Amino acid sequence: MCKTLVAKCGIQEPHPFFHKYHQQGDLILGGIVTQNYVIESDVKSFKKSPNETVFLPFKVQTKNYQHLLALVFAIQEINDNPQILPNITLGFHICDSYFQGKWTYQATMQLFSTKDRIFPNYKCDIKDNLIAIIGALHSETSQDIANVLGIYKIPQLVLVSAMADYQLVPLLTSQLLYSPTPVMMVNTVSFYTMVPNENLQYMGILLLIIHFKWRWIGVLVSNYETAEKFRQFMSSRFSQNGICFAFIEVIGDIGLDATKEAFDKWMMGLYDQIMNSTANALVLYGESGFISFVRFLLFQSEQKDSIQKPKGKVWIMSAQMELKSVDSQRTWDIQVLHGALSLAMHSNELQGFREFLQRRNPSSAKEDGFIRDFWAQAFDCAFPDSSMGEENGNICTGEERLENLPGSFFKMSMTGHSYNIYNAVYAVAHALHAIYSSRSRTRAMMESERRILLTQQLWQLHQFLKHVSFNNSAGDKVSFDQNGVIVAGFNVINWVTFPNQSFVRVKVGKMESQVSVEQAFSINDDTIAWHNWFNQAQPLSECNDYCYPGYSKKKKEPSCCYDCIRCPEGNMSDTKDMVVCYKCSDDHYPNKDQNSCIPKCVTFLSYEEPLGIGLAVAALSFSVITALVLGMFTKHHNTPIVKANNRNLTYTLLISLFLCFHCVLLFIGQPNKVTCLLRQTAFVIIFSVTVSCVLAKTITAVLAFMANKPGSTMRKWVGKTLANTIVLCCSLIQVGICAVWLSTSPPFPDMDMHSKTEEIVLACNEGSPIMFYCVLGYMGLLAIASFTVAFLARKLPNSFNEAKFITFSMLVFCSVWLSFVPTYMSTKGKYMVAVEIFSILSSSGGLLGCIFSLKCYIMMLRPELNNRDQLIRKSK
Structure with missing residues (x-):
């Protein structure tokens, strides 16, 4: 009956290259294996000339073969397990889409037909009732499947997908996806996604970039739709975190009708942009086979003599990308991918799966329509074919071992995609088991009722699948959220490659779901192996180099x-x-x-440093000299040279000079409250007494000569009383000024942290700068008065007239203190104190030397000049 109907309708047999793997059962799962076989011209074909199109050869993505084996392994486990679906046998029918829509539609239609005849809506037998389709790795393939399944309203429930940006008609089917695509609910359709929501993957990539402080990111995306979704999600979040796109390149920019020259030029331009960019972190976001294009880009470009060799980059890959090699890529270096980081779907080792793979060979799996092509491509051999004559090259014996294949061709450990397929099969089985269990509790099923249940009641699968929750054989919990998305997170994987084409994927972190953003992401930096280009240091990815400290x-x-x-x-x-x-x-x-x-170091003018020691020694030396002069004058107390110009004023002047030299010691050493109160006040008062004595001596000398004139009335002013009055009055004025200073704003110990960059200067804060300069100004006023009077009296005829010496001494004194003010204000730190000490010593020493040096010379070396006759003769 079936054959007759098929013949009348003219339905063709499946395509001759249409590989399949079929096993009968009461219920079957359909599997669409996306890109298990790849016609490489579908990855890229180009026109060599206007009339000639060049296609690359037909190749197999050998690594995808594990995906269909995971489905087979899961169904065998379920059929061998009496605890799940007892008395019901699950079968499967696996087809390849070849990544082309027409063959995807054909494969999907075949799942509804009988005995490989594509005759929809009619089945001859009661077995092989389709309950679900699992597939595929590519979103477009999943959408093509959904487009076909949406037409049918069969009693059996078929799991079909609906992608986020597609507007589908209402479907009464569901599809279990194992590609990381977002979920959208369209009317009554439920979508069950075997990977976490795509937004979680976006967030994982974003947090990975933020964690390593990469601010300048390059992006390669497989198609416009993916690029737009990536840009929409990332743009605002990148901006908020100070991250910029160095470039976003969509591989779909080059059309299939481009000439070879245009294609080569585009490839070289893209390669240059990647390698010349300062962005060392590059995001690869695309479908499963996108990594093959990236490898093709890097391999073809580095073969060109004019193109620079590839630099190290950090490739950040999306979860669906795996390292796969076709036969032409067998010898291609994979070191360029060393150190790559990717999000990966969680997987776990399943007991018995490795042994299941080890038992696999062409002779033990004759019903497997994929294995011979896989075997030939993976082991680079050929099976003998009598119709083709003698075979050249290696002959496939069937005894080759899968575990000897490089990881880029086939992995013995279960990949994330295969693990999701395994869980998808069990999710359907547990949902079916829940349906049958609920029925068996109400009444015992007769055989006819069982058939009705198998063929007519499976619309309830949605309700049970939404709430399915179980632990698989590896101990991992499998369940869906309210949107039909599996409750799971991502692992952060570091790709470590080796020269022998092998590689390992090291888990270095994780991105969890259903937790706060702060707790979702974690990574262990110490376990990451970076590309050798970066010398195992964390790479920099900035528009320009870091701004280093300073x-x-x-x-x-x-x-x-x-x-x-x-x-x-x-x-x-x-x-x-x-x-x-x-x-x-x-x-x-x-x-x-x-x-x-x-x-900062704490500093002050101390007795322990050379400058402090030198100034202290100078002060004490001048003090000793002053004391010796005073002693000499005392010894020659009654000689004319001592008596001339008021002997008492001379003694007062010497004593005040002696004290001036000693007050210098108050300026050396760590300041404290007492020394700060005494140093300036003692200095200005003593100096005022000294200058007052000089002024009194000068005035006395002038009045004495004026009193010697006949009829002069100045005699009454000549004497000790006037001199003492001058000294006392001038000194008391200074004492009054100091009293006001101390009572209003006295000096105090202070730490000057700003005068010197590298030092904290312990100094005496003068309290009121105005009062400080007032006392200095008054002292200067006395000095100027003394200088003026002495200058006017410099030519009075007397051997012992001091006016000339006082004039010179006051000139030195005024010069020192006039230069003191600008020097003091321009000096910082402890050297301010040194300047003041130097000024005290210079002016005091100038007074001592100019006034008393000649007198000491006469008393010590020319005593014959120290007599009254000499004084009278010179006066005349």
């Missing part, structure tokens, strides 16, 4: 690019990519490279 960033366009500028004087930055430099705390200062803060 520099800050100056933005330019685009926003992820910037210039590095040196920190201003006194500022520093201690981490990379500082936006602004900042100052150290007051007790620290920037080092020479301006990348750290160094504690």
Whole structure:
């Protein structure tokens, strides 16, 4: 009957290359194996000339063969397990889509037909009732399947997919996907996705980039639709986290009708853009076979003599991408992918699966329509064919071992895709088991009722599948959320390759679902192996190099690019990519490279350093000299040279000079409250007494000569009373000024942290700078008065007239203190104190030397001049 109907309708047999793998059962699962076989012209074909199209040869993606074996292994386990679906046998029918829509439609139609005849809506037998389809690796293939399944309203429930951006008609079917695509509910259709939601994958990639502080990212995307979804999700989030796209390249930019020259030019341009970009982190986002194109791009480009050799890059791959090789890529170096990071669907080792693979060979799986082509491609051999004559090259014996194949061709451990297929089969089985269990609890089933249940009641599968929850044989829990998305996360995988074409995928982190963003992502940096180009250091991926400590960033366009500028004087930055430099705390200062803060050393003018020792020795030496002069004058107390110009003023002057030299010691050593109160006040009061004595001596000398004139009325002013009054009054004024100073704003110990960059200077804060300069100004006023009077009296005729010496001494004194003010204000730190000490010593020493040196010379070396006759003769 079936054959007759088929003949009348003119339905053809399946395509001669249409590989399949079939096993009968009461219920069957349909499997669409996407890209198990690849006609490489579908990956890329081009026109060599306007009238000639060049196609690459027919090849097999050998690694995908494990996917169909995972489905077979799961069904065998279920059929051997009396606890699941007892008395019901599951079968399967696996077809290949060849990544072409027409063959996908043909494979899907074949699942509804009888005995490989494509005759929809009619079946001759009661077996092989289709309950679900599992497939495929590519979203377009899954959509093609959904387009066909949406037409049928058969009693059996078929699992079919609906992709996020497709508007489908209402379906009464569901599809279990094992490609990471987002979920969309369209009317009554339920979609069951065997990988986490795509947004979780986007977020995982984003958090991975943020974790390693990569700010300049290149993106290669397989098609426009994927690129647009990626851009929409990532653009705002990249911007919020300071990440920019160096480039986004869509591989679909080059059409299939391009000439060979145009294709080569496009490939070279893309290769140059990747290798010349400062973006070392490159995101590869596409379907399962996208990695084959990337390998083709890198391999073809590096063969060109004019193109630079590939640099190390960090390839960040989406979860659906696996390292696969076709026969032509057998010898291609995979080291370029060393250190790649990818999100990966969780997988686990299943007991018995490795042994199942080891038992696989062409002679033990005759019903497998895929195995011979897989075997020939994987082991680079050929099976004898009598119709083709003698075979050249290696002959396939069937005794080859799968475990001897490189990992890029076939892995003995279960991949993430295969693991999802395994769980998908068990999810359907558990949902069916739940249906049959609920029926058996109400009444015992007769054989006829069992047939009705198998063929008419499976519409309830949706309700049970939505709530399915079980632990698989590896101990992992499998369940779906309210949107039909499996509850699972991603692993973060580091690809480690070896020169012998083998590689391992090392788990270095994870991206969990249904937890907060802060807790979802984790990674162990220490376990990551980077590409050799980076010398095992974490790669940099910036528009330009880091701004290292000591520099800050100056933005330019685009926003992820910037210039590095040196920190201003006194500022520093201690981490990379500082936006602004900042100052150290007051007790620290920037080092020479301006990348750290160094504690300032505490300093003051101490007795333990050469400068302090030298000034102290000078002060004591001058004090000793002054004391010797005073002793000499005391010894010659009654000589004319001592009596001349008021002997008491001379003694007062010498004593005040002696104290001036000693007050220098108050300026040396660590300041404290007492020394700060005494040092300036003692110095200015003693100095005021000294200058007052000089002024009194000068005035006394002038009045004495004026009093010698006949009829002069100045005699009454000549004497000790006037001199003492001058000294006392002038000194008391200074004492009054100091009293006001001490009572209003007295000096106090202070730490000067800003005068010297590298030092904290312990010094006396003068309290009120105005009062400080007032006392200095008053002292200067006395000095100027003394200088003026002495200058006017410099030519008075007397051997012992001091006016000339006082004039010169006051000239030295005024010069010292006039230069003191600008020098003091321009000096910082402890050297301010040294300047003041030097000024005290210089002016005091100038007074001592100019006024008393000649007198000491006469008393010691020319005593004959120290007599009254000499004084009278000179006066006349």
